[in-house]
Amino acid sequence: MAEEQGSSVDGRPGPDFRVLFESVPGLYLVLTPNLEIIAASDAYLEATKTSRDAIIGRGIFDVFPDNPEDTAASGVRNLRASLSRVLESKIPDTMPIQKYDIRRPETEGGGFEERFWSPINSPVFNERGELVYVIHRVEDVTSFVRLKASVDSPRNTIDVLTESTEGPLYERIRQVAETKRQLKEANAELTRLYRKAAELDHLKTQFFTNISHELRMPLALIIGPTERLISSGEVSDELRHELRVINRNAHQLLKHVNDLLDLAKLDQKELHVYYSESDLALLIRRTAGHFENLAAEKEIRFLLEVPSVAPAQIDVDKIERALLNLLGNAFKFTPIGGIVRCMLTYDDENSRATIEVADSGPGIPEEWREAVFERFRQVDSGLTRRFGGTGLGLPIAREFAELHGGTVSVLTAPEGGALLKFAIPTKAPAGVSLQPEPDATNPANRLAGAAVEEFQGSTDAPAEPSANASALPLVLVAEDNLEMNKFIQETLRPDFRISSAFNGQEAVAKAVDLKPDAIVCDIMMPELSGADFVRIIRQYRGFDNTPIVMITAKADDDLRVELLRNGATDYLTKPFSVHELRARIGNLVKLKLAMDQEHNLRSELEQANLRLQAANRELEAFAYSVSHDLRAPLRSITGFGNILLRDHASRLDEQGVSYIQRMSRAADRMGQLIDDLLNLSRLTRAEVYLQPTDLSAIAHNAVQELEAGEPNRRVHVVIEPGLTAKADPRLMRIAFNNLFGNAWKFTGKTTEPLIRFSKQRMDGEEVFSIADNGAGFDPEYSASLFAPFQRLHRVHEFPGTGVGLAIVQRIIHRHGGRIWATGKVGEGATFWFTLGS
Numbered sequence: 001m002a003e004e005q006g007s008s009v010d011g012r013p014g015p016d017f018r019v020l021f022e023s024v025p026g027l028y029l030v031l032t033p034n035l036e037i038i039a040a041s042d043a044y045l046e047a048t049k050t051s052r053d054a055i056i057g058r059g060i061f062d063v064f065p066d067n068p069e070d071t072a073a074s075g076v077r078n079l080r081a082s083l084s085r086v087l088e089s090k091i092p093d094t095m096p097i098q099k100y101d102i103r104r105p106e107t108e109g110g111g112f113e114e115r116f117w118s119p120i121n122s123p124v125f126n127e128r129g130e131l132v133y134v135i136h137r138v139e140d141v142t143s144f145v146r147l148k149a150s151v152d153s154p155r156n157t158i159d160v161l162t163e164s165t166e167g168p169l170y171e172r173i174r175q176v177a178e179t180k181r182q183l184k185e186a187n188a189e190l191t192r193l194y195r196k197a198a199e200l201d202h203l204k205t206q207f208f209t210n211i212s213h214e215l216r217m218p219l220a221l222i223i224g225p226t227e228r229l230i231s232s233g234e235v236s237d238e239l240r241h242e243l244r245v246i247n248r249n250a251h252q253l254l255k256h257v258n259d260l261l262d263l264a265k266l267d268q269k270e271l272h273v274y275y276s277e278s279d280l281a282l283l284i285r286r287t288a289g290h291f292e293n294l295a296a297e298k299e300i301r302f303l304l305e306v307p308s309v310a311p312a313q314i315d316v317d318k319i320e321r322a323l324l325n326l327l328g329n330a331f332k333f334t335p336i337g338g339i340v341r342c343m344l345t346y347d348d349e350n351s352r353a354t355i356e357v358a359d360s361g362p363g364i365p366e367e368w369r370e371a372v373f374e375r376f377r378q379v380d381s382g383l384t385r386r387f388g389g390t391g392l393g394l395p396i397a398r399e400f401a402e403l404h405g406g407t408v409s410v411l412t413a414p415e416g417g418a419l420l421k422f423a424i425p426t427k428a429p430a431g432v433s434l435q436p437e438p439d440a441t442n443p444a445n446r447l448a449g450a451a452v453e454e455f456q457g458s459t460d461a462p463a464e465p466s467a468n469a470s471a472l473p474l475v476l477v478a479e480d481n482l483e484m485n486k487f488i489q490e491t492l493r494p495d496f497r498i499s500s501a502f503n504g505q506e507a508v509a510k511a512v513d514l515k516p517d518a519i520v521c522d523i524m525m526p527e528l529s530g531a532d533f534v535r536i537i538r539q540y541r542g543f544d545n546t547p548i549v550m551i552t553a554k555a556d557d558d559l560r561v562e563l564l565r566n567g568a569t570d571y572l573t574k575p576f577s578v579h580e581l582r583a584r585i586g587n588l589v590k591l592k593l594a595m596d597q598e599h600n601l602r603s604e605l606e607q608a609n610l611r612l613q614a615a616n617r618e619l620e621a622f623a624y625s626v627s628h629d630l631r632a633p634l635r636s637i638t639g640f641g642n643i644l645l646r647d648h649a650s651r652l653d654e655q656g657v658s659y660i661q662r663m664s665r666a667a668d669r670m671g672q673l674i675d676d677l678l679n680l681s682r683l684t685r686a687e688v689y690l691q692p693t694d695l696s697a698i699a700h701n702a703v704q705e706l707e708a709g710e711p712n713r714r715v716h717v718v719i720e721p722g723l724t725a726k727a728d729p730r731l732m733r734i735a736f737n738n739l740f741g742n743a744w745k746f747t748g749k750t751t752e753p754l755i756r757f758s759k760q761r762m763d764g765e766e767v768f769s770i771a772d773n774g775a776g777f778d779p780e781y782s783a784s785l786f787a788p789f790q791r792l793h794r795v796h797e798f799p800g801t802g803v804g805l806a807i808v809q810r811i812i813h814r815h816g817g818r819i820w821a822t823g824k825v826g827e828g829a830t831f832w833f834t835l836g837s
Contacts, residue, residue, distance in 0.1 A: 029136040030124075033087060035060050038133075047140050048102050049113075060136070067101035067112040075100030082121050083134060090131055091181050092122040097141060116145040222250045245483055273315045273403050275428040276437045280319070280353055281310035284344055287323045291331060291340075299336050305343040312353060313428040316438055318400040325393035326357040326420050333361035339415045348426075355422040358413035372410065373398045397422065405429070472497045473517035473589045478507035478533065479551070480525045484574075488520055488551075491578045492585060504528020511537055516546065518589045520581075523552035523559070531563055538567040545595045547588035551576065638664055688814050693727040695768065696720065699757045701733070702740040715744060715753040723759050723768065725835045727815055735811040738804040739770045739831055746774035746829065771830035776823040785821050808833075 021028070022042050030039035037055050045052060048064070055063045061080065066073035075098050082093045098119060101112040117138045124133035226247040229235055235243065284306050295302035330340045338360040345354040364372055372394050397420075398408040406424030413419035428434065475492055478501045479485040489498045499514055501507035503526040511519060519537070523530035530550055537543050547569040552559075560571050570584055641664040649657055699719045707713075740755065747753035754773045759766060777785070786809040808831075812819040816836025823829030 027138045027140065029060070029138075031060060031083070031134045031136055033131060033134070035083060035134075037063065044138070047138075049105055049108070064100070064102065069112065070101065073099070073101070079119065082119070083136075085181075086121045086123050086134055087131065089181065089185060090123050090125075091184055092120060093181065095119045095121070097145070114142070115140065116142045223247060226250070245487075271399075271403065273318065274435045275313045275315060275432055276435045278312055278314055278316050278437050279309055280312040280314065280346070280426070281306045281308065281344060283316060283320060284323065284342065284355065287320055288327065288342055290324075291327055294331055295340065298331070298334070298338075300331065300334055301339045303339065303341040303343075305341070307344065307346055310344060310346040310353060310426075312424075312426040313434060314404065314424065314426070315400075318403065319424070322397040322400040322422060323355065323357075325397045326355070326422060329393055329420070330357050330359040330361070330418070334359045334417065335361065338417075341413075341415060346426075351425055351427040353424055353426050356419060357422070358415050358419040359417040360413070360415040361417035363412060363417045364410050373408070394420075473593065474499065474514060475585060475589070476501065476507065476511055476514065476516040476519045478502075478504070478519065478521040478525065478530070480522060484522075488581070491581055492520075495582065495586060496589070502526075504530070504533045507533055508536055511543070511546075512540055515542065517592055518585050519546060519548045520585065521548055521550055523550055523563070531559075531566060534563065534567045545592050545599075547585075547592055549581075549584060549588065688728045688731065690726045690728060690815075692724060693729045693732060694724055695727070695732065695736075696723045696757070698729065698733050698736050699723075699740065702736040703755075705737070706740060706744045710744075715747060715755060718754070718756040718758075720758040723757070725766075725768075727835050731811045731814065735808045736770075738808045742804060742831075743770060743772035743774065743829075746776075747772050748774070750774050765834060767832055767834055769830050769832045771828065773828040776825045776827045776829050777821075778825055779823065782821050782823075786819070 018039075021030075021039060024041050025043055026041060027044040027047050028039075028041040029037060029044055032038055037058055037060055040050075040052060040055060045055075050063065061076055064076075066076045078095065078098055079100070082095050085093045095118075098117050100115060100117050102115050104111055104113050118141050119136065119138045122135045122137070123131045124135060126132050226243045230240055230243050230247065285304065288302070288304050291302060294300075327340070327342065334340055339358075340360075341356070341358045343356045343358075345356070347353065374395065394408070401408045401422055401424055404424040406422070408423075409421045411419040411421065473496050475496045476499050477485055477488045477492075479488060480502050482502070485500050485502065489500060492498060496518075499510055499516065501510050505527045507519075507521065507525070508528065510516075521530045521533055525533070528536070530552070534548055534550070537546075537548070548567065549570045549572060550563050550568045551572045551574060563571060569588060572581065572584070641660050644652070644660050645657065645664075652660070696719055703717050703719070707715075740757075743755045747755065750773055752773075756771045757769070758771075759768050761767070786805045809819055812833050812835070817834040819831065819833040821829055821831050
């Protein structure tokens with residue numbers, strides 16, 4: 001607050017502002033930003049039954065808490081929210097009527113008294129614009145609320161207030177105040193955004209100006225030397241062609257740079273009109289002459305209707321550039337065999353001239369006839385657009401017309417396409433000094449001829465694969481820009497055969513017909529975009545491994561991710577390095593050829609497997625047939641031998657009986673060998689059904705069968721309990737019968753035979769083992785143990801067919817495991833095996 005006594009004015013004492021504030025009839029409270037009470041009017045103290053000494057220096061919510069007996073009380077919450085809005089937004093906040101009970105003094109019985117208030121909170125600022133106080137002003141409307149309640153109904157007074165006529169009025173006042181506050185905030189934000197946008201627009205314009213000037217210098221150093229080399233006789237025809245491509249594209253880039261520079265000047269109001277006495281008819285004929293070769297190339301009927309003379313005071317350079325844009329637009333969209341008409345209507349009496357440029361192209365839809373004059377806006381702007389461009393031609397033509405006080409409009413041409421009317425005055429504004437007419441041969445006007453080349457195509461025929469390079473990989477180049485297509489072809493030609501396509505549909509047809517080893521594809525192509533081409537070609541059989549490298553001038557990460565997700569192999573952004581293009585295509589083609597070779601080998605392997613399966617089936621049938629045919633005579637040999645021994649042994653001498661016994665044993669071995677061979681054959685083809693298997697139990701069963709066969713023999717067998725694995729129980733029984741049988745057999749000549757089955761962990765892998773202390777073997781021959789018919793002992797020492805361990809090996813391998821053996825002669829053998837994962 002101010003000092004109690006104001007300063008004197010003309011010798012008279014100033015007003016005492018503290019006294020004035022405290023004496024005002026309204027209910028006012030002054031708060032600091034931390035909501036501490038620093039001043040209050042007498043009327044406020046009286047209305048709230050408080051004293052100045054009791055509240056000054058205290059927080060407002062300490063002095064005025066909610067009524068603890070009113071569970072629905074919301075006065076503190078609502079007032080705190082309003083004060084917070086004022087502190088944050090720094091604008092007044094009007095609250096709806098609040099029920100906010102006050103505390104009665106003890107002299108009046110204490111407790112709380114029901115009160116209703118209409119508050120408004122306003123910020124107070126210092127000279128620096130800082131919020132220093134908040135004025136809390138209220139009106140006591142308790143009597144009004146109670147009156148309405150008593151008149152209308154005995155219902156809750158706040159409900160009556162809300163439904164009464166005055167209630168909505170207070171709410172409406174609050175809403176209006178809130179709306180004003182929001183509008184003020186919005187206006188402040190709009191003002192800030194407008195200033196920011198203006199600043200950004202100025203920065204953008206300045207950037208365009210700076211970058212345009214920076215680009216013109218290197219372009220001048222490209223165009224000048226290339227033109228000097230082209231005109232010299234020191235370069236070959238092939239090099240001269242390359243220089244013309246460089247020069248033509250440099251001029252096109254210079255045209256775009258000039259367009260951007262003109263836009264920047266227009267935005268800064270720095271682009272001026274330099275009027276000169278000229279002949280508009282001659283200017284149109286001269287400009288149209290640049291398009292004659294283009295009309296012949298595209299077989300377009302080019303009609304020119306201009307009077308012999310049309311004097312006009314105009315800026316020749318700007319009108320020529322506007323006309324170039326209008327004619328270029330017409331030729332760009334007119335199909336082969338179409339019509340382009342340029343007509344000048346000269347009204348000397350009214351000093352007006354109208355240039356009409358009409359074509360037989362697709363025209364401009366009515367809803368787009370204003371949008372085409374917006375900067376950078378293009379009717380055909382998708383990935384399948386047929387024609388490139390910056391979207392600046394027609395906007396600049398309109399800007400140049402308006403600088404002359406003229407207009408440009410779009411209509412439907414009698415030829416069926418678009419009709420653009422360019423109307424301008426033929427007299428300069430009064431008081432404007434006329435400049436000399438510019439020289440038609442100066443560099444600025446020579447740019448007109450170069451600009452036409454933007455709409456011309458290359459006259460070189462597209463290259464096709466050469467017959468003498470048939471051994472090289474084939475690359476399909478799909479690019480609608482003729483010069484870029486040819487550039488990519490020439491880049492890749494030393495290492496590849498090349499075929500080319502100039503739109504998406506043609507690219508699909510050629511890819512399906514030629515089956516290229518790689519495809520280089522532009523993203524933006526007529527008829528079918530590069531993205532659509534990738535999706536379609538990937539659906540054809542045989543193109544899963546064909547590399548597709550996308551090339552585009554759009555540096556768009558989202559588009560790149562989408563292309564890669566839809567089947568593109570790689571992505572290059574223009575401009576790109578020719579060495580990088582060669583390297584990427586070369587690596588991708590090598591990978592593709594390797595994958596093709598792998599596919600071919602896999603196919604050959606599959607065919608070989610099919611042939612092997614057929615041979616196995618034939619061998620199986622043969623084995624069953626042979627086993628049947630062999631078993632019959634073996635049964636006869638064994639049967640008749642037993643009959644001889646039983647019925648005629650007395651007639652034979654000792655040697656004869658021995659011969660018959662040996663013959664019977666040989667027949668038994670032959671039968672066992674046939675059974676083993678059949679078992680080996682079946683195991684090779686048998687399905688493996690893996691399940692949790694108790695290997696210890698299977699080992700016990702195998703030992704019990706061996707003990708039953710030789711009940712008088714005593715062998716100490718140790719089987720580790722609880723050994724389990726995921727295995728085929730049926731096959732593991734066969735394997736254990738052979739392994740334990742092998743150990744049983746080779747401990748036959750050991751004094752105290754011992755066989756042990758256990759499990760160890762070796763290098764993080766579970767390894768099972770069956771060990772014995774029998775005859776053992778020479779470690780040099782361990783690799784021969786599992787080969788069929790391989791024996792390290794003679795039959796009379798240890799009988800057998802030499803097939804058992806081969807069967808075991810097949811079973812272990814079918815489980816995805818390994819088996820090997822260790823041992824020494826006379827010290828026993830150990831067979832180790834795993835069962836995969």
